[in-house]
Amino acid sequence: MTDRYAVIGHPIGHSKSPLIHSLFAQATGQDIAYTAIEAPLDGFNQTVLGFRADGGRGVNVTLPFKLQAFQIATEPSERARLAGAANCLKFEGDRILADNFDGVGLVRDLQHNLGCPLVGKRVLLLGAGGATRGALLPIAAQGPALVAVANRTADKAHALRRDFAAHAQLLSGGYADLAGQSFDVVI
Template sequence: MSVINSSAQLDRYCVFGNPIQHSKSPAIHAMFASQTGQTLEYSARLAPLDSFVPSVQQFIAEGGKGANVTVPFKLEAYALANHLSERAAIAGAVNTLTFSDGVIVGDNTDGVGLVRDITENAKTAIVGRRILLLGAGGAARGALLPLLAQQPASLTIANRTISKAEDLVQLAHATKTYRGEIEAKTWQDLNGSFDVIINATSASLQSEVPPIPYTVFADTSFAYDMMYSDGQTSFNRYAEQAGARTRDGLGMLLEQAAEAFFIWRGVRPQTAPLFAHFRTKGSV
């Protein structure tokens, strides 16, 4: 789906991925453009696994203004960028590229999308709260800086192998912007409950749950799964059984897209109508 008019100078954007046929980005950005009165074209592009950079260069040559990047090319996008935002540098991955005057600017909007969905859409505070981040891969790295910017009381990063969690703790200390408590733990070492529990693992894609105890949840806890599906994710079912409120990552998907749209167009679209559309449609 694209927003198109007869102008020969149509601003063009796209999303690169492999696979890419099921991407919702064209529909999302078409709805954003319609909502904000922006005239643009947004398409999905399948990049060969060994030809991401040539694919981007070809798109730039065709007049492309910017691109989103999804799996498996976020690390290659990071390497391709001439300039990185702070959040992209911390994440070590790029999901949003902007092309201007021969310069490729890389950004990462995943973490800010997560935080905005939690704090604004789910009306759940992060500031001053005890946060548990599950996983220490790319999704967790992308969330790190925006989470710390909210100044939680503490941040615990739990992972199957503690060394990867410790790497994120060191990365957090290196930002020098967070003064609260931060620690790394394995799944087995977790004790006590947390205010906000964020699942940054991909376990729900396999209908699995990280091996964490029920005790991390309290009846006042808020559990967030970065994954999303038509039904409830396995992580959120587990969290609800423990008494927690839950939300999946559909809002994060929309908010990270809205942030990219804002970077490119200078106007921030409303995500609530799209959230209702995709939920009501029954296929996300």
């Protein structure tokens, strides 16, 4: 029986996830169907629950639904809990397990694939949404000299700094607030 998975977002037409996952499944001999689902902005929960009710086994979650994915979870991982956001949901019976791989994947890609260690670096994250929430602590764990978050709306960046104050020392603000500073890595 074919296992069904999807990526859910809005918009979603740009996603390469169906192609990537289908090729990986083919290469490893797994019988899956992986599709892209564009959920209405006010219909994420209904879309997820409908996909699960139709036999879906799990979903990847992209913008703008990572905070809602965390909220719908019945069992978030520690990474998802710390981030307050999830990019992966797995369905097991009545349980919805959530995790967040944004940060661990990004750090691995930067350090191992690009040869860019973060120790002692000045890092600027652009945006203050779910992906940044998932990336922030794994980046901070690498020992950068500074982590700054800039967002087009400074209030959202300041809220992120407040939410993570116990876990990481951050600068935050709108793009203009951080102008004139130098950074080694911009993400």
